[in-house]
Amino acid sequence: MEPPSAARSSPLGENRRRSSPPGRVFARLREPWTDRQAAWRLGAVASLVLLIIVLMVAFVAVRAWPVLQANGWISWLGTGGNVDHQLGQMIATGQHPPDSAYHLRAWPLIYGTLLTTGASVLIGLAFSLLAAIFIVEFAPARIRAVVVPAVRLLAAVPSVIYGLIGILVLAPWVGSHLISPGRKDSVQNVVQIDGTGVLVAVVVLTVMITPIMIAIVVDALRAIPPAWTEGAAALGANRWEVVWSVSVRAARPAIVAAAVLACARALGEAVGLSMVSGSRGFSPNPVDGITYLFEPIRPLAASMVENVDAINAPPVRASIYAFALLLLLSSLALSIGGYVAKLPMRRQGLRV
Amino acid sequence: MTIVPPTAALRRDAPRPAPRGDATRGWRWSQRLALVACWACGLALCAVTAAIVVYMGVRGVQYLNPELLFSRPTPGLQQHTTGGILDPIVGTIVLTVIGIALAVPLAVAAAVWLVEYGRPAPLARAVESGIEVVAGTPDIVIAIFGLAIFQLPLFAPLSFTASGGGVFGRSFLAAGAMMSLIALPLVFGAAREGLMAIPTHVREASWALGKTRICTIRTILLPQIRTNIATGSALGMGRIVGDTAVVVVLLGATLQLERQGDVPILGNLRGTGSTLTSYVYGASPAGEGNAPQKAYAAAFVLLLIVLTLNAAVDLLGRRKEPRA
Amino acid sequence: MTRTRRLAAAVTVVGILAFALPAGASAASTITISGATGSAPLVALLAKKYVKLKPGKVKFKLAQGGGEVGVQDAAAGRVTIGNAARDPRPSDPSGLVFYPIAKDFFCFDTNPANTLPNLSLAQAQAIWTGQVRNWEEVPGSTITGTIDLIGRTAASSLPPLVQQLLLGGKSISPLAALKPSDGLVEQSVASDKNAIGFNSGYYASQKDVHAVAFEGVACNLQNAKSGQYPGVRNYYEVTRGKATGAASAFINWIQHSAAARKIIASIAIPLN
Numbered sequence: 001m002e003p004p005s006a007a008r009s010s011p012l013g014e015n016r017r018r019s020s021p022p023g024r025v026f027a028r029l030r031e032p033w034t035d036r037q038a039a040w041r042l043g044a045v046a047s048l049v050l051l052i053i054v055l056m057v058a059f060v061a062v063r064a065w066p067v068l069q070a071n072g073w074i075s076w077l078g079t080g081g082n083v084d085h086q087l088g089q090m091i092a093t094g095q096h097p098p099d100s101a102y103h104l105r106a107w108p109l110i111y112g113t114l115l116t117t118g119a120s121v122l123i124g125l126a127f128s129l130l131a132a133i134f135i136v137e138f139a140p141a142r143i144r145a146v147v148v149p150a151v152r153l154l155a156a157v158p159s160v161i162y163g164l165i166g167i168l169v170l171a172p173w174v175g176s177h178l179i180s181p182g183r184k185d186s187v188q189n190v191v192q193i194d195g196t197g198v199l200v201a202v203v204v205l206t207v208m209i210t211p212i213m214i215a216i217v218v219d220a221l222r223a224i225p226p227a228w229t230e231g232a233a234a235l236g237a238n239r240w241e242v243v244w245s246v247s248v249r250a251a252r253p254a255i256v257a258a259a260v261l262a263c264a265r266a267l268g269e270a271v272g273l274s275m276v277s278g279s280r281g282f283s284p285n286p287v288d289g290i291t292y293l294f295e296p297i298r299p300l301a302a303s304m305v306e307n308v309d310a311i312n313a314p315p316v317r318a319s320i321y322a323f324a325l326l327l328l329l330s331s332l333a334l335s336i337g338g339y340v341a342k343l344p345m346r347r348q349g350l351r352v
Numbered sequence: 353m354t355i356v357p358p359t360a361a362l363r364r365d366a367p368r369p370a371p372r373g374d375a376t377r378g379w380r381w382s383q384r385l386a387l388v389a390c391w392a393c394g395l396a397l398c399a400v401t402a403a404i405v406v407y408m409g410v411r412g413v414q415y416l417n418p419e420l421l422f423s424r425p426t427p428g429l430q431q432h433t434t435g436g437i438l439d440p441i442v443g444t445i446v447l448t449v450i451g452i453a454l455a456v457p458l459a460v461a462a463a464v465w466l467v468e469y470g471r472p473a474p475l476a477r478a479v480e481s482g483i484e485v486v487a488g489t490p491d492i493v494i495a496i497f498g499l500a501i502f503q504l505p506l507f508a509p510l511s512f513t514a515s516g517g518g519v520f521g522r523s524f525l526a527a528g529a530m531m532s533l534i535a536l537p538l539v540f541g542a543a544r545e546g547l548m549a550i551p552t553h554v555r556e557a558s559w560a561l562g563k564t565r566i567c568t569i570r571t572i573l574l575p576q577i578r579t580n581i582a583t584g585s586a587l588g589m590g591r592i593v594g595d596t597a598v599v600v601v602l603l604g605a606t607l608q609l610e611r612q613g614d615v616p617i618l619g620n621l622r623g624t625g626s627t628l629t630s631y632v633y634g635a636s637p638a639g640e641g642n643a644p645q646k647a648y649a650a651a652f653v654l655l656l657i658v659l660t661l662n663a664a665v666d667l668l669g670r671r672k673e674p675r676a
Numbered sequence: 677m678t679r680t681r682r683l684a685a686a687v688t689v690v691g692i693l694a695f696a697l698p699a700g701a702s703a704a705s706t707i708t709i710s711g712a713t714g715s716a717p718l719v720a721l722l723a724k725k726y727v728k729l730k731p732g733k734v735k736f737k738l739a740q741g742g743g744e745v746g747v748q749d750a751a752a753g754r755v756t757i758g759n760a761a762r763d764p765r766p767s768d769p770s771g772l773v774f775y776p777i778a779k780d781f782f783c784f785d786t787n788p789a790n791t792l793p794n795l796s797l798a799q800a801q802a803i804w805t806g807q808v809r810n811w812e813e814v815p816g817s818t819i820t821g822t823i824d825l826i827g828r829t830a831a832s833s834l835p836p837l838v839q840q841l842l843l844g845g846k847s848i849s850p851l852a853a854l855k856p857s858d859g860l861v862e863q864s865v866a867s868d869k870n871a872i873g874f875n876s877g878y879y880a881s882q883k884d885v886h887a888v889a890f891e892g893v894a895c896n897l898q899n900a901k902s903g904q905y906p907g908v909r910n911y912y913e914v915t916r917g918k919a920t921g922a923a924s925a926f927i928n929w930i931q932h933s934a935a936a937r938k939i940i941a942s943i944a945i946p947l948n
Contacts (some may be wrong), residue, residue, distance in 0.1 A: 038566035042465035045725040047475065050482040059500045060493070082850050088830020095751050095769040127393055130386075134394035138387065147394050149666075152399035156662045157404065158594025160629045161651050164636050165404065168644055181821050188809040188822045189651040192853055194868070205399060208406065214397075268490020271596040271629075275638040278856070295412070301492045301597075306856070308601050309741040310497070310831050312518075312752035321500070324493045331380055335481075335488045400857050519755030520708075610737055612706070624737075640713075640740060640856075 039121055051095045063321035066314070070102035076322065083281035090315035108281040109323070115284070116196065117266040117271060120205035126162060126260050128210050129248070132217035135164035136242050155188035155211035163275035166204040171195035171276060179294055187291055195277040199293040204276050205269060209262040216261065220248050220254030220345070253345040260338040267301065274302035300327060333349045405655075412652025414425040415645040421653075425607045425631070431643040435651045439608045439676040440631035444523075444593055444657070446620075447603070447627055450528025451592045452585055458532065459539035460581060464569055467547040489535035495601035498530035507548050511622055512612045522604040523612070523623045535588025542584025546577030583668045593654070597627040605630045606652055646666070707922055708738040711746015711759030712778060713857035714834065715911040716875030719759055721939050722930055729935070734922050740857055742831030747772065750914045756923045758914040761876075762833035772914040773919065777925045779945040781900035782834060782907045783880035783887040784842070785862070789869040792820045794889045797844055803872065806849030811870065819869055823857075824866045826873035827852030833909075834858075838874050841907050842890060878943050901945050911944070 009312020033041065067076060067142055093101040134339050135147055154216060177196025224247045232242045248255070281303070296305075300323045310316045376384055409630035423436030462479060470476040486494075502510055503521035550573060558568040594674070599605060604624025613621040628650050633639050635647035709719060716738065723736040741749070743761035750758030750907065751769035764774045764789055784800065794814045795803070802808040803823060811817040828834050834869050834899040855861045860872040866884035873885075880887040887895045890907065907919045913919075913927050931947075934945055940946045 033566050035564045035566055038569075039465070039469045039471075042461050042469065043475070046462040046465045046479045049486070049536070051477075053482045053485055054499070056489070056494070056497045059497055063500055084830070085850065091748065091830050092765070092767060093765055098570055104402050127396075130390045130393040131397055131497060134390040138390055143394065143398075146398055150398050152666075153405070153659070154397070156590050156594070156658050158596070158629055158654060158658060159595070160596045160632045161408065161655060162403075163638070164632055164647055164651050165407070165733055167637055168647075169407070175584055184822045185810070189806065191849075192822075192824055192851055194824070194853070212672060224584065238379055238383070240379060240386060244386070244690050245519055264488045264490075268492060270490070270492040271600065271633055275633070275636060279638075287729060304492050304496060308496070308499075309856075310748060312475060312745075312748040313489050318494060324496045327490050328493050330490045331493075332485060333491060335485055338488075339484075470754075519752060579761065606737065637860075637863065640859060642859060 029284075036223075036264055040303045041127070044159070047178035060321050060324045063247060064325040066318040067102050067322040069102055070099040071104055072339065076104045077110060077274050077326075078105055078222075079107040081107050085279070087303075087316065089318065091310050091313045093313060093315055095314060097315055097344050102318060103268055104322070106300075106319075108203055109298060109300045109303050111283045112277065112281075113267060113299040113301070115297060116277070116299055117263055118210060119198075119202045120266055121259055121262050123202070124206045124210040124262060125255070127206070128213035128217055128258065129255060131210075131214050132221055133243055133248070135214070135218050136221040137239070151211045151214050154207070155215065159208055159269060159272035159314070160275075162204050162339045166200050166276035167196065167278075170203065171327060172201045174200055174294065181289055183294070187288060187295070190285075191201055191280070191282055191295055193291070193292070193296065194278070196276050196294045197294045198278075199286055201273055201277040201297065201299075204272060205266055208269060208272060209265050212265060213258040216258035217251065217255055219262045220251035223254075223345075224250050250348075251345070253341050253343070256341040257338045260334050260341055264338075265333040267299075267327055267330055267334075269299075270301035270305045273299050273304050277302055279306065401631050408648070408652050408655050409650035412655070415649040418509075420646070420649055420650060424588055425626075431645060434635075434643050434646060437628070437631060437646065437653065440626045440628045440650060441653065443600060443603070443609060443625040444627040444629075444654075446524055446625075447528055447531060447599070448589050448592045450524060450621070451531030452539075452589050454529060454532035455535040455539050455588055456581065456585055458542050458668065459536045459584070460574075461473055463540050463543035464573075468569055468573070483537050483540050486621060487541075490597075491534055491595050492597040494533055494600070495529050495598040498526055498598070498602045502526040502529075509622075517557055520604075522602050522624055524603065524623065524625060527598055527602040528621075530602055531592045531595065534595060536599065538588040538591060539581065539584035542580045542587070543577055546580030547573060548574055579668055579671060583665055586661050586665045587667065588667075590658055593627075593657055593661065594629060599627045599630040603627065603630065605634065607631075607634070628657075679942055706735045706737060707757060707760060707926060708737040708739075708755040709746075709757045710741050710749045710755045711745035711914075712833065712911065713740045713741070713859065714782070714878070715759050715778070715944075716740050716762050716858075717878050718778060718780075718911065718940065718944055719913075721943070722936055723926075724798060725935060725939060726862050728924060729929075733820055734926070742829065743833035745831045747914055750916050751783040753916055756915070757919075757927070760833065760914045762837060762912075763910060764912075771917055775915070775919065775931065776910050776912050776947055777927070777930045778911045778940045778947060779900075780911055781877045781895065781897070781905055781945070782838065782874055782909065783841075783877065783878045783895035784872060784874050784890065785865055785885040785887050786872050787819075787865055788822040788884065788886045788917065790872075791886055792816050792818070792872075792888050794892055796891055797842075800890065801843050801846045804843055804848050804852075805846050805853050824848060824868055824871040825852035826868075827854055828858075828872050829854045829856050831856065832934065833877070834874065837909050838907070842874075843911075864904060868925065884925050897943075897945070899911075902906035908945070918921050 081102070083106055090101060135144060140145060172195055179193055179195065187193065228250065229246050232246045237245070264276050277298050279298050279302065280296040281298055283294050284292050284295035284297060288295065297324050304323050305318055307316055311320060375464050376387065401584050416562065421438040421441070422436055422438055424438050425440065426433065426435040432474045452594045462483065466476050466479060499521055501507065505519055507521070510525045511520045513519055554572060556570050563571070603626065604622045605626050607621055607626055609625040610623040611619040631650045632654065635643045635650065683824060720738055723738065727734060727736065730923055743759065746758030747760050749755045751772055760774060764772070784795060790811070792814065799814060803814065805826065808814060809823055811819050811821055811823055838934050839845060839847055853864070855864060858875050858879045862879040862882055862885055864872045865871045875885070877897065877900065889904065893899050893905045895905055895907065900908050913930070915923060918924070919927050937946045
C-alpha cells in the first residue's frame with residue numbers, strides 16, 4: 001500500500017505566507033514538507049555522507065601522491081635504511097623540496113602494524129571464543145550478570161586509559177622485572193630496550209579489541225536456532241560437543257567477521273599504541289629469542305600521531321597522508337572482507 | 353548490512369539453561385580442559401575489568417581533589433605547577449555536544465531516508481555501505497582528513513587565519529565536525545534498527561488515514577524510535593568522549609581553551625583547546641606535560657563519564673525492552 | 677509557539693555568526709608561536725611579562741614541537757612566530773626572517789646516581805657513536821651497566837649542533853632513543869640511572885639531572901657566558917617576511933628593552 005501522494009501545503013501555510021517579510025520566511029520554513037520534497041531533502045542529506053567518504057579517499061590520495069610518485073607505488077612499502085632518519089630528514093627541506101626529499105621506506109612501520117595487529121587479533125580470537133562460549137553456554141546466571149557488564153565496560157574504556165595503564169604500570173614492571181641487565185647488554189649494539197615494546201603493545205591492544213570480538217561472537221552464538229543444538233543433543237552429543245561442533249561451527253563466519261572487525265580497530269589504534277610501543281621505527285628480529293618481545297616498534301597510526309606536529313613540511317605531510325591512505329585502503333578491504341565473511345550465515349537466514 | 357553497536361548483543365540477555373550438577377560426566381579430558389579454559393577466560397575478563405576499575409579508582413581518589421577539578425591548567429615542568437583540569441573537562445563537554453548535535457540530525461535523516469524512501473536503490477545501497485566504511489575507518493585517518501579539509505581557505509571562518517596567511521584548520525568546530533563522523537554510524541545504526549522494528553501495518557494505518565509519508569514519519573515513526581536514537585547518541589557520545597586522535601590532530605591540543613577574536617562563545621568554538629583524553633595523553637610520560645598524577649586524575653574523571661554513558665545506554669535499553 | 681521560538685533562536689545564532697566572522701578575522705592581537713622546546717621556557721617568560729606590560733593589547737598562544745617545526749610552521753603561515761634554535765640554513769624555506777633574541781648553552785646530562793665528573797671529546801664521541809656501550813668503560817662513572825642514549829627526534833635542531841660542537845662532527849648513533857622535547861629528555865634521564873642525554877641549559881640545570889662537564893669545563897651559565905664552554909647556540913624568532921604589527925613590536929621589545937634583557941639573563945645569555 002502506498003501513502004496518498006498529496007503534495008498540497010496546508011491552508012495554514014498559505015495564510016502565514018502573506019504576513020510581514022521575516023514572518024514570511026518563518027512561515028516558509030514551517031510549512032510541512034511534501035513527500036517529494038522530503039524524499040529529495042533527506043536523500044540529499046544521506047548522499048552528503050557518501051560525498052564525505054568519496055572526498056576522504058580523494059583528499060588523502062591526492063595529498064599522499066608526492067610520496068607515491070617519488071618512491072614508486074610499491075617500493076615505499078619496502079625495506080631500506082632507517083625510517084626514523086628518513087622522516088627526520090624530511091622536516092628541514094623547505095617548502096618546495098625536490099623529489100629526492102620524499103625518499104621513504106616504511107617497512108618497519110608496516111611491520112610494526114602487522115605484528116601488533118596480527119598477534120593481538122590471534123590471541124584475542126582464542127580468548128574471545130572461549131569467553132563467548134562461557135557467556136552463552138556455561139556461565140551460571142549470577143556470574144553472567146557480572147561478566148556481561150564487564151565486557152561492555154571494557155569495550156567502552158577509552159584507549160588512552162589503556163595506554164596510560166600500559167605506560168605507567170605495565171611498561172615499568174616489564175622494564176624492571178622481565179628485562180635483566182644481561183638481556184639489555186645482549187642487544188646493546190642493536191637497540192635499546194626499556195619496557196615499552198612488542199610485549200606491552202600486544203597486551204594492551206589485545207585488551208582493547210577483545211571485548212569487541214566477544215560481543216560479536218556472543219551475538220552469533222545466540223543466533224543459532226535452538227533446534228540445531230537440541231537436535232545434536234538428542235542424537236547423544238554431550239554439551240561440549242554440541243557447542244563445539246554445532247554452535248561454533250555454524251557461527252564460524254561470524255567469528256571470522258569478528259576477527260576482521262577487530263583487525264580494523266587494531267590497525268587504526270594510534271594514541272594508545274604510541275604510548276606503549278616504544279616508538280622506534282625498528283623491526284624486531286625474531287632471532288633474538290625472548291628479547292624480541294621487548295624490542296620497540298611503532299605502528300603506522302602511531303607514527304601519524306607523532307609526526308603530525310611537523311605536518312607543514314611538505315614531505316612529512318605527504319608521508320603522513322601516505323600512511324593514512326594505506327590504513328584507509330586496508331580498512332576498506334577489511335570492511336568488504338567482514339561483509340563477505342558473514343554471507344554464509346546470512347544465507348542460512350541467521351541475522352548477524 | 354546492519355550496523356549494530358557491537359555491544360548491543362550483550363544486552364539481549366536471553367539466558368540459556370545453565371548446566372546442572374554433574375553435567376560433565378562422560379566428558380573426554382580434552383573437553384573438560386576446554387571447559388576449564390572457558391571458565392578461566394570468563395573469570396579473567398572479570399578480573400581484568402575489576403583490576404582496571406579498582407586501580408583507576410584508587411589512583412583517582414588518591415590524586416583527585418576539588419581544587420584540581422575547578423582550576424585551569426597551566427603549562428609547567430613540575431607537576432605541582434601545572435594547575436587543574438577544568439579546561440579539559442569543559443573541552444570534553446563542548447566537543448561532545450558539537451559532535452553529537454551534528455551527528456544526530458545527519459544520522460537520523462539518513463536512516464529515515466534509507467528505510468522509508470530508499471530510492472533509487474543503488475544510491476541507498478551506496479549510502480549504507482558508505483556509512484559502514486566510516487564505521488571502520490580509523491579515527492586518525494578521519495582526523496587527518498579533517499585537517500586537509502579545514503585548512504582550505506574556504507573554511508577559514510571555522511578556525512582562523514594565522515598572520516602568515518595560512519589557515520590554521522584546528523578548532524572546536526573542525527574537531528566537532530569530524531567527531532560527528534565518528535558518532536554517526538552508531539546513531540545511524542540505532543535509528544535504522546528502530547525504524548525497521550516498527551511493523552509495516554503501523555505505517556499503513558497512518559497512510560490509510562490520509563497522512564503523507566513524511567507526516568507519518570514525523571508524527572508516528574520518529575516518536576517511536578526516540579529511545580533508539582537516545583541509545584545510539586549515548587553510544588556515540590561515549591565514542592567521542594574517548595577519542596584522542598581527533599583531538600590531538602584537530603583541536604590543536606592547547607592546554608587551555610583559547611578564544612579566537614572577541615566574540616565570547618563563537619570565538620571559543622573557533623579557538624583551540626583540549627579534552628580529557630588529550631590531557632591524559634599529554635600528561636602521561638609519552639606527552640609534553642609529564643604529570644602522571646594529574647594524568648591519573650583526569651583519566652579517572654574520563655572513566656566516570658564513560659561509565660555514566662554506559663549506564664545510560666543500559667537504562668535506555670532496559671526501558672525499550674518491554675515495549676518491543 | 678515553541679517552534680517559532682526555536683526558529684528565532686536559530687536566526688539569532690546565524691546573526692551572531694554573521695557579525696562574528698568579520699570581527700574574528702580582523703582581531704590581530706593574538707600572536708601564535710610554535711617551535712623549539714629549548715627556548716620555550718624563555719619565550720613563555722618573555723610573553724608573560726609582555727602581556728603584563730600591555731594589558732588587553734596582545735595575547736599569546738604558545739606551542740612547542742621542536743625548532744624545525746617552528747621554522748616550517750612559520751614558513752607555512754601557520755603561526756605568527758616560529759621559535760628557532762639554530763642559525764639559518766640555505767635549505768630553509770625562502771622568505772623567512774630570523775631575528776636573534778638570545779644565546780643558550782646545552783649540556784650532556786646523566787642521572788644524579790651517576791655523578792660523572794667530566795667527559796672528554798674522545799669519550800663523548802665513543803659514547804654517542806655507540807662504540808662504548810657500558811658505563812664500566814667510562815672513567816669516572818659511578819654506575820655499571822648498558823649506556824642508555826637519550827636523543828631527540830629530527831624535529832629538534834639540537835642533535836646537529838651537539839654533533840658539530842660537542843662531538844667533533846661525529847654522528848649520533850641510531851641506537852639513541854628519540855624524545856620529542858627537552859622536557860622529556862630531562863624526565864627520561866631523571867628516571868633511568870643508566871641514561872645519558874643532552875639538553876638546553878634550562879633543563880640541564882634542573883635538580884633531577886646531573887649536568888656533565890665537557891673537556892674539564894663545567895656546563896653552566898657562567899662558563900657559557902664567558903665563552904669557555906663550547907656548547908652554545910642562538911635562539912631566533914622566525915617570521916614569514918618581515919615581522920609586522922604585534923609580532924614586530926614583541927620582537928623589538930625582546931631585542932631592545934631592559935626588562936626583556938633581565939629576563940633573558942636569568943635563564944639564558946643575552947645578546948652582546
